[in-house]
Amino acid sequence: MIDRDPAAVLAAKQLACEDPRVQVARHSFGLLEQLAHAWAIAGQVDGILFDLGVSSPQLDDSQRGFSFAQDGPLDMRMDNESGFTAAQWIAAVSTRELAAVIRAYGEERFATRIARAIVREQALAPITTTKRLAEIVARAKPVWERNLHPATRCFQALRIAINDELDELKLGLRQAVKVLRSGGRLVVISFHSVEDRIVKRFIRDESQGRSTPRSLPPRVAAEGLTLKRVCGPMKPTGDEIAGNPRTRSATLRVAEKLL
Numbered sequence: 001m002i003d004r005d006p007a008a009v010l011a012a013k014q015l016a017c018e019d020p021r022v023q024v025a026r027h028s029f030g031l032l033e034q035l036a037h038a039w040a041i042a043g044q045v046d047g048i049l050f051d052l053g054v055s056s057p058q059l060d061d062s063q064r065g066f067s068f069a070q071d072g073p074l075d076m077r078m079d080n081e082s083g084f085t086a087a088q089w090i091a092a093v094s095t096r097e098l099a100a101v102i103r104a105y106g107e108e109r110f111a112t113r114i115a116r117a118i119v120r121e122q123a124l125a126p127i128t129t130t131k132r133l134a135e136i137v138a139r140a141k142p143v144w145e146r147n148l149h150p151a152t153r154c155f156q157a158l159r160i161a162i163n164d165e166l167d168e169l170k171l172g173l174r175q176a177v178k179v180l181r182s183g184g185r186l187v188v189i190s191f192h193s194v195e196d197r198i199v200k201r202f203i204r205d206e207s208q209g210r211s212t213p214r215s216l217p218p219r220v221a222a223e224g225l226t227l228k229r230v231c232g233p234m235k236p237t238g239d240e241i242a243g244n245p246r247t248r249s250a251t252l253r254v255a256e257k258l259l
Contacts, residue, residue, distance in 0.1 A: 002035060004028050004078040004163075008055065026079075029172025036179040046184050048176045050199075052169065053191040054159065056246060066159060068134035068151050074127060076155075078163045086158050087128045095119045105166070105194055106157030114140045114154055130155075156192060166198060173202045177226045180257040186227065187254050196233070196251045203229055203255045230254040 001012045001024045009026040016022035023039050025031075029050070036042040058078075059067045065075030065086060076086040090098070095115050103111035117140035118127065127133050134151040141150045160166060176186050186203075190196040206227035232253030241248045 001025070002027050002029065002032065005055070005058065006079065006081060007057065011057075029168045030175075032172050033175035033178055036175075042179050044181050045179050046181065048180060048184070048186055050169070050172060050176075050186075050188040052165075052189060052195050059246075062130075065130055066155070068130045068149065068155060071129055071131035074130055074133055076159045076162045078165075084162065086133075086162050087126065089158070089162055090118060090122055090127055090133075093119075101161045102154055102157045104157070105160040106153035106155075107194065108153040108157065110141050110143075113142075116140075160194070166194065169195065169198055170202075173199070177206065177257060182257055182259050184257045185230065185254060186257070187252065189250055189252050191249050191251075196253075199253050200233070203227055203232075203253060207255060226258055227255040228258055230256050 001009075001016075001022065003009050003012065003024075004026065006026060009024055012022075012024045016024065023035075025035050027035060032048075033042065036045065054066050058064050059069075062070035062072030063075070064080060065073050065077075074085060074087040074090070077083050093101075095112075098118060099112045099115035102108045102114055108114065114137050117136050118133070121127060121132075121136050127136070134149070134155070137151040137154045138144075138149075144150045173186075173188075180186060188199045190199055207225060207229045209225060232251070234252040236247040236250050
């Protein structure tokens with residue numbers, strides 16, 4: 001089990017303290033291969049599961065700063081003992097960079113308008129709480145989506161940027177292929193389209209080959225392919241969503257390592 005969150009690592013160690021098969025490490029996905037070699041399991045793993053995004057314990061703890069449901073410090077770090085907080089990042093970022101992050105990672109069509117409002121308010125007084133940031137974003141959006149808080153996309157984007165989640169995901173996926181044995185399964189659960197798009201393209205490229213311009217002849221034979229798509233995208237059932245509403249945006253994809 002690999003996780004950057006010290007609280008998650010502590011909980012995992014407590015749950016697995018009596019099972020010698022379980023190894024727990026406080027690291028990012030990008031160190032998967034290195035850890036596999038340290039544990040002497042590289043190339044021997046039957047299955048790897050990536051459970052992406054933020055967890056329910058993180059969302060429910062207002063002190064972590066991931067949610068606007070309760071007011072709390074604007075932190076958003078997966079590892080809340082190192083790195084810049086979201087408040088510190090906002091204090092230093094330019095309008096242009098902030099807009100680019102909100103647009104790319106949050107898929108927010110009012111990204112520029114929101115970024116300008118955040119930078120303007122930051123100049124008046126530091127933005128240090130989730131409630132204040134959510135209120136700024138809500139006021140800046142001229143149109144709200146039904147059943148979606150106006151700050152949702154912005155919070156998602158900032159969290160991804162603060163934790164460098166997409167680059168870590170790309171590193172982890174590439175390393176997972178090396179760590180799996182032949183026939184081993186790669187399983188990924190993502191919770192928004194930005195993550196799922198990366199996973200979808202990775203599995204496609206590793207199982208079909210990268211697409212080529214239409215002006216070039218089609219590939220006659222695929223060489224160097226590492227994965228076979230097994231299933232996906234799979235969405236939660238109505239019963240699963242009823243039992244846990246936070247699963248409603250989950251998407252699962254599965255691939256199998258080739259020889």
